[in-house]
Amino acid sequence: KRVGVLISGSGTNLQALIDATMDPLQDIGAEIVLVLSNKPGVEGLKRAEKADIPRKVLSHKNFKNRLEFDMAVHEELVKAGVEIVCLAGFMRILTAEFTRKWKGRLLNVHPALLPLFKGVEAQKQALDAGVRVSGCTVHFVEEDVDAGAIIVQETVPIELNDTVEDLVERIKRAEHKAFPKALQLLAKQKIKLGSNDKIIWL
Numbered sequence: 001k002r003v004g005v006l007i008s009g010s011g012t013n014l015q016a017l018i019d020a021t022m023d024p025l026q027d028i029g030a031e032i033v034l035v036l037s038n039k040p041g042v043e044g045l046k047r048a049e050k051a052d053i054p055r056k057v058l059s060h061k062n063f064k065n066r067l068e069f070d071m072a073v074h075e076e077l078v079k080a081g082v083e084i085v086c087l088a089g090f091m092r093i094l095t096a097e098f099t100r101k102w103k104g105r106l107l108n109v110h111p112a113l114l115p116l117f118k119g120v121e122a123q124k125q126a127l128d129a130g131v132r133v134s135g136c137t138v139h140f141v142e143e144d145v146d147a148g149a150i151i152v153q154e155t156v157p158i159e160l161n162d163t164v165e166d167l168v169e170r171i172k173r174a175e176h177k178a179f180p181k182a183l184q185l186l187a188k189q190k191i192k193l194g195s196n197d198k199i200i201w202l
């Protein structure tokens with residue numbers, strides 16, 4: 001399957017997806033054909049360049065509103081023949097128009113065990129709540145932020161004296177395992193999103 005990855009920053013999840021999809025032994029069944037960033041000059045774009053993957057920058061600042069930006073992103077994805085879209089640290093909320101077009105083909109990774117700790121600073125939310133485990137979630141994207149059927153979750157322990165940075169790093173390592181796993185399930189048609197918005201295991 002042809003995959004497009006949307007990023008806004010450092011792109012360590014993008015790197016994990018690049019490494020996994022390029023490794024024949026892992027047999028993910030997917031190839032990244034486009035990396036699109038809403039921010040110029042970010043580290044993730046350099047990672048894509050190193051791997052010789054086509055890149056596109058669309059700055060949301062150059063668009064009148066969310067919808068126009070989203071439709072421009074959509075067009076780029078269609079132009080590249082993308083079949084599955086991965087949100088890998090893409091820090092823009094997508095419109096319902098966009099998520100509807102990609103329903104069942106749009107994955108996001110969130111740094112908490114959803115449905116707990118939605119939204120920003122999920123790792124800090126977990127620390128503040130005093131929970132002893134957290135983790136990451138890869139899920140199909142719905143119109144609501146950080147909602148949608150869960151595909152893969154990985155847990156991590158929260159150690160005494162953990163800082164937010166410690167937890168951010170530990171959860172990222174879990175994300176780098178979980179995201180390729182979830183992509184493989186979708187690319188190899190082991191799962192699909194049912195009409196009731198629940199996962200169907202095939």
Ligand code: GRF
Nearest residue numbers: 010011012013089109110111
């Ligand atoms: C990840 O922690 C992801 O869960 C969140 O943003 C971060 C992206 O990190 N949505 P990176 O750009 O992949 O390093």
